[in-house]
Each structure stands twice: as structure tokens, then as C-alpha cells.
Amino acid sequence: MNNNSAKAGFIRILVTMLLSLGIGALFIVGIGENPIDAYVALFKGAFNGKLRLGTTLAGFTPLLLSSVAFAVAAKAGAFNVGLEGQIFLGGIAAAYIGINWTFLPKPILFVACFAGAAVVGAIWGFIPAALKAYYNVSEVCTTILMNTVALYITSYLVSGPMSAGTANAQSHPVTVTLHQFMKPSSANLGIVIAIILVLLVIFMLYKTTWGYKIRTVGTNPDHADFVGINSKKVFIGSMMLSGALCGIAGCIEVLGVHGYFLNNFATGLGSNGMLAALIVKNNVVATPFMAFFLAVLKAGAMGMQQSTGVPKALVDTITAVFIIIATMETLIQFKEKAKKKAETEKKEG
Amino acid sequence: MGAIIENLDKIINVSLIYATFRSATPIIFAALCAAITQQANILNVGTEGIMLVGAFTAVAVSYFTGSWVVGVAAAMLAGVLIAMIIGIGHIKYGADNCAIGMGVNMLALAITKFLLNVVFGMNGSFSSPEIDPIPRVKLEFLSEVPILGEIFCNWSIAEWFVIILIIALQFLFYKTVWGLRLRAVGQFPEAAKTAGINVNKIKYQAVAFAGMIGGLAGAHLSLGYSTQFVENMTSNRGFMGVAAMYFGGANPVFTSLGCLLFGFADSVGARLQAYGIPSQFVLMMPYIVTIAVLSVSMAVKLSANKKRQSSLN
Numbered sequence: 183m184n185n186n187s188a189k190a191g192f193i194r195i196l197v198t199m200l201l202s203l204g205i206g207a208l209f210i211v212g213i214g215e216n217p218i219d220a221y222v223a224l225f226k227g228a229f230n231g232k233l234r235l236g237t238t239l240a241g242f243t244p245l246l247l248s249s250v251a252f253a254v255a256a257k258a259g260a261f262n263v264g265l266e267g268q269i270f271l272g273g274i275a276a277a278y279i280g281i282n283w284t285f286l287p288k289p290i291l292f293v294a295c296f297a298g299a300a301v302v303g304a305i306w307g308f309i310p311a312a313l314k315a316y317y318n319v320s321e322v323c324t325t326i327l328m329n330t331v332a333l334y335i336t337s338y339l340v341s342g343p344m345s346a347g348t349a350n351a352q353s354h355p356v357t358v359t360l361h362q363f364m365k366p367s368s369a370n371l372g373i374v375i376a377i378i379l380v381l382l383v384i385f386m387l388y389k390t391t392w393g394y395k396i397r398t399v400g401t402n403p404d405h406a407d408f409v410g411i412n413s414k415k416v417f418i419g420s421m422m423l424s425g426a427l428c429g430i431a432g433c434i435e436v437l438g439v440h441g442y443f444l445n446n447f448a449t450g451l452g453s454n455g456m457l458a459a460l461i462v463k464n465n466v467v468a469t470p471f472m473a474f475f476l477a478v479l480k481a482g483a484m485g486m487q488q489s490t491g492v493p494k495a496l497v498d499t500i501t502a503v504f505i506i507i508a509t510m511e512t513l514i515q516f517k518e519k520a521k522k523k524a525e526t527e528k529k530e531g
Numbered sequence: 532m533g534a535i536i537e538n539l540d541k542i543i544n545v546s547l548i549y550a551t552f553r554s555a556t557p558i559i560f561a562a563l564c565a566a567i568t569q570q571a572n573i574l575n576v577g578t579e580g581i582m583l584v585g586a587f588t589a590v591a592v593s594y595f596t597g598s599w600v601v602g603v604a605a606a607m608l609a610g611v612l613i614a615m616i617i618g619i620g621h622i623k624y625g626a627d628n629c630a631i632g633m634g635v636n637m638l639a640l641a642i643t644k645f646l647l648n649v650v651f652g653m654n655g656s657f658s659s660p661e662i663d664p665i666p667r668v669k670l671e672f673l674s675e676v677p678i679l680g681e682i683f684c685n686w687s688i689a690e691w692f693v694i695i696l697i698i699a700l701q702f703l704f705y706k707t708v709w710g711l712r713l714r715a716v717g718q719f720p721e722a723a724k725t726a727g728i729n730v731n732k733i734k735y736q737a738v739a740f741a742g743m744i745g746g747l748a749g750a751h752l753s754l755g756y757s758t759q760f761v762e763n764m765t766s767n768r769g770f771m772g773v774a775a776m777y778f779g780g781a782n783p784v785f786t787s788l789g790c791l792l793f794g795f796a797d798s799v800g801a802r803l804q805a806y807g808i809p810s811q812f813v814l815m816m817p818y819i820v821t822i823a824v825l826s827v828s829m830a831v832k833l834s835a836n837k838k839r840q841s842s843l844n
Binding site for chain 1: 635
């Protein structure tokens with residue numbers, strides 16, 4: 183990507199961001215509140231004080247992994263909506279290993295938790311990928327339905343065989359945990375692991391043959407096959423990598439945030455990760471920043487709901503508007519004409 | 532397991548036929564919504580969102596006006612509005628189908644949650660005796676007939692309507708000029724353009740029509756299937772509809788048959804719950820059946836295609 187188009191892309195995202203915040207402001211005015219107060223409360227809710235900043239960072243960690251996971255699959259042409267299911271199953275695998283494999287020494291147990299989560303996540307990514315590659319079954323359909331299946335599998339496990347017997351469906355505590363460095367918030371060392379993994383993925387995508395293969399398959403699978411890349415295998419591989427990253431996100435949530443498997447813990451994590459990646463058109467370098475922005479919105483939403491009368495569902499509305507505007511490729515084109523068109527569009531919408 | 536075999540006659544009996552159809556109806560509506568745009572080669576990932584907005588609008592309008600007819604009409608209108616976001620985004624501004632579809636789904640989820648908070652001051656769900664549901668058709672003359680009475684005598688109006696809709700769409704797609712144009716636009720857009728068909732106009736019409744049906748799907752879910760609105764009450768039925776659409780190749784009759792399979796899994800599951808099967812397994816059954824049926828049908832289609840091609844050579 184040359185410098186000029188990167189700059190244009192950046193401005194485009196910025197305009198989109200302002201536009202969706204503007205539409206959000208209209209909603210806030212609509213329910214009789216002051217949008218500036220609400221946004222200030224939102225910002226404060228995300229950054230003001232150790233607890234809030236820590237909560238934002240803790241929320242950022244899984245989003246970072248799931249958004250990059252989505253982008254990696256997308257680079258090979260897959261639309262992996264199954265992030266959430268992969269997070270759930272990765273989490274339950276980590277919980278199972280962390281609770282039961284106590285015969286292992288702690289450092290190895292750590293690695294085992296992460297490896298187990300990654301493997302289970304990868305398997306959950308493999309199924310829809312293979313169905314798509316060999317039988318042309320829409321991965322959008324299968325992954326989203328598999329999310330529900332994964333949710334029920336884990337929900338069965340933590341309310342049945344793995345239940346701690348508490349009122350809330352949850353597992354016993356795991357025997358290894360990630361250090362929380364900003365108590366009382368649940369920000370933990372998982373964020374370091376996530377950042378390292380993301381850097382590795384970016385390196386892999388742009389500096390290795392494997393990454394080249396993935397990008398080639400995503401751009402033109404026929405060409406890939408022609409030059410001797412097995413496009414099906416690469417497609418499946420990238421979905422498995424995507425699943426593994428999500429599995430690790432689940433592992434970090436269990437070992438770092440909760441310390442046990444909490445039923446339903448990942449609801450919304452997958453879709454927000456997908457949003458972050460979609461908004462920046464699966465640009466892996468820009469994705470982490472977008473994930474951070476969404477994490478701030480999410481974390482601040484609670485503060486906004488508490489100190490003003492604006493329900494936190496508004497933030498989801500803003501992010502959804504954000505993604506809808508961002509997907510319209512030709513909407514914002516840095517020309518006066520296009521801008522006018524965009525404005526009439528906005529009025530209609 | 533033993534209990535299930537002993538009580539097999541209580542699980543599989545005549546009333547299962549209506550139970551299957553009842554669970555399938557919302558999915559059939561959703562699948563038809565997806566089939567209409569698919570004929571114009573637009574994958575309608577936003578079916579779920581269109582349905583959810585329809586469900587909310589139907590309940591809200593029916594509650595405030597006290598009339599299910601107005602509620603359903605409003606839901607269809609809301610469906611069209613939401614569908615037009617997809618239409619304009621995709622057709623005019625080149626948005627990726629999947630991306631904008633998922634965006635619309637999230638918008639629907641968020642905005643219905645937001646409005647539930649703001650309009651009704653509720654979290655999670657809203658129900659009230661003042662919501663006017665879609666009435667049921669009681670066929671008195673059939674109620675005495677042994678088997679037919681049990682199957683047909685107490686259908687909701689929307690359930691009768693879905694049968695008419697399937698037939699009407701089948702006719703519309705394959706026997707009318709508009710249907711021919713729609714399929715031409717979907718399969719050979721260049722040829723359609725050469726033949727003087729306004730491709731984008733047909734696409735917009737298809738999206739708007741699909742929005743109507745999607746809104747109706749939601750209205751049936753919240754005013755017919757149940758009488759309440761629950762956050763995310765569509766629970767992926769829209770995607771099951773899309774899966775059924777793939778299964779049936781966007782043909783209304785075959786698509787609906789696929790939906791019946793999912794409805795069957797759902798209603799058998801509900802009955803098994805009484806015999807000690809954990810609820811989570813019961814709840815995940817329709818999803819697994821959907822994935823399995825979709826995969827098998829796509830695999831069969833692929834091998835049939837290969838065979839046809841090899842016999843040509």
C-alpha cells in the first residue's frame with residue numbers, strides 16, 4: 183500500500199467515525215439528552231481512574247485477538263463469523279486443562295492451557311473451512327450456526343459435568359492464572375501475550391511464504407492454484423489459524439479475567455472483533471487500533487449509562503452504523519459531489 | 532434412552548405434524564426473504580436483522596394501536612426500510628453483501644435493544660396483554676374429524692398465509708415476466724442489460740420485496756408464534772432461513788421443504804426434553820441438523836454438477 187492511499191484510507195475511517203458519532207448524537211438528542219455530556223461521560227467511563235482504564239485494557243485484549251483472527255481468515259477469502267464459538271470452546275478447553283491436569287508443573291500447565299485452547303479453536307475453525315473448501319457450503323451460515331452450538335456445548339458442560347455447583351453456571355477455579363497488574367480491574371498479562379501474537383501474525387502475513395500464499399489465495403484462488411499453491415489447503419489453514427487465535431482469546435479470558443469458566447462469558451466478543459476488522463477492510467495493521475477504539479466505546483458505555491440517561495445499547499447502535507457506513511466502499515470519496523451525495527444519503531438513512 | 536423408546540408413541544404422533552410446521556413457519560418466511568434476493572444474486576445475510584426489526588415493530592405498533600393488522604403492516608414497512616440499507620449500500624455503493632448484512636444484523640440487535648429501553652423502559656423482553664396477536668383460524672367443521680382435525684383445526688392466519696406465499700412465489704419466479712427478469716438479472720446480468728432490462732431497478736425491487744417478507748417473518752414470530760418481544764428473539768432463525776435457501780437453491784418449494792426438516796428437529800427435540808435429555812442438547816439440535824443438511828445437500832449438488840460436466844465432455 184503506498185503512502186497516499188494509506189492516508190486516504192485513514193481520512194476515510196476518520197470521516198466515517200465522525201459521521202457515526204454524529205448519527206449517535208441525533209439518537210441522543212432524540213431521547214432528550216445532551217450528546218456532548220453523554221460523549222464526555224463515555225470518554226471518562228473508559229479512561230478516568232485505574233479501575234476504568236484497566237477495564238478498558240481487559241476488554242481490549244480479546245477484541246484485539248478476535249479482530250486480527252477475523253482479518254487473517256479474510257485475507258484468504260473466508261468470512262469467519264464463528265469467532266465467538268471458537269472463543270467459547272477455547273475457553274472451556276483451557277478451563278478443563280487448568281482444572282484437571284494438575285499433575286503437570288505450573289509453567290508446562292500454562293503452555294498446555296494455551297495449546298489446548300488453540301487446538302480446540304482451530305478444530306472449530308477447520309469444520310466450516312473444510313465444508314467450504316471441498317463442498318462449497320457457505321461459511322457465513324455454518325460458522326454462525328456453530329456459534330450457537332458452541333455456546334450450548336459449553337453451557338451444558340459448566341452446568342453439568344464441570345459445574346462448580348454455584349447458582350451461576352460456572353466451572354471450578356483454574357489452578358493457574360495470569361497475573362492481574364491493575365487491580366481492582368481485571369487487566370492482566372494476557373494483553374502482552376495478545377500483542378506478541380498479533381505482531382507475529384502481521385510478520386507472518388507480510389514477511390513469510392505462508393503469508394504470501396494466504397494473500398494470494400484471498401486475492402485470486404484460481405491464480406493461486408495455477409502457480410502451484412493448494413488454495414483449498416491454504417484457505418483451511420488460515421481459518422484454523424483464525425480459530426486458534428480466538429481459542430487463545432478464550433484462554434486469556436478464563437485464566438486472566440475470570441479465573442474460571444463463566445457461562446456465556448464471550449457473548450458479543452466475536453461480533454465486535456469482526457466489526458473492528460471489517461471497518462478497516464481487514465487491514466491487519468489498522469485492525470488493532472480499531473479494536474482499541476471499539477474497546478473504549480464498550481468500556482465507556484457503562485459509565486455513560488450510569489451518569490447520564492443514555493442506555494448503553496446506544497453504543498452498539500453507533501458501532502453498527504459505523505460498520506454500515508464503512509462497508510459502503512464508494513460512499514466517501516473526497517470530492518465535493520460525493521460528499522453532498524453522502525449527506526443526502528445520511529438524511530435518508 | 533429406555534424412557535424414550537418406551538414413550539416413542541408420545542414423541543412421534545399426529546400432533547408432531549402441526550408442531551413441525553409451527554416451528555418451521557418463521558424459518559420458511561425467513562428463507563423466502565433470502566430466496567427473493569438470491570434470485571437477483573444478492574446473498575441476504577441481513578435476513579436476521581430484517582426479521583428482528585420486524586418483530587419489534589409489530590409488537591410495538593400492535594401494542595399502541597391495538598390492531599394486529601396495523602402491526603403487521605408496520606413491520607413489513609420497517610422490513611423494507613432496513614432492507615433498503617442493504618440494497619442502497621450494496622447496489623449503489625458497492626458494499627460487500629456479507630459485511631453490510633452483518634452490519635445490519637448488529638444494527639437491528641442494537642436498535643431494538645435501545646428502543647426497548649427507551650420506549651418501554653424494559654430490559655430483555657416486553658410482553659403485555661394489550662398486544663393484539665395475529666388471530667388463529669378455528670375450523671369448527673374439522674374439529675370432529677379424527678386426524679385432520681388435530682392437524683389443521685387451529686392454525687394462525689400467518690401459517691395459512693405462508694402456504695399461499697410459497698405457491699405465489701413459485702409462480703412469480705418461474706411463470707411471470709418479472710420472475711424471468713429477476714432470474715436473468717441474477718444469473719446473466721450482462722445479458723439482461725443487453726435485453727433492455729434495468730438491472731438495478733429489478734435488484735432494488737427484489738430487495739424491497741424481500742424486506743416486506745422479512746418484516747412479515749418477524750411479525751409472525753412476535754405476534755403469531757409468540758405474543759411478546761424478546762431481545763435477539765430471532766436466535767439465528769434468519770440464518771437457518773439462509774441455509775434452507777441454499778438447500779433449496781432459492782426455489783420456494785424446495786427451500787420450504789428444507790425448513791420443515793429444521794422444524795422437525797426443533798419439535799422432536801422439545802418433546803425429548805421431557806425424557807431426561809439435557810436442554811442444551813435439545814436446543815442445539817436444530818442448528819446441528821441445519822449444518823448437516825446443508826452440507827450434505829451442497830455435497831450432493833456438487834457431485835451432480837461434476838457428473839453433468841463430465842458427461843458433456
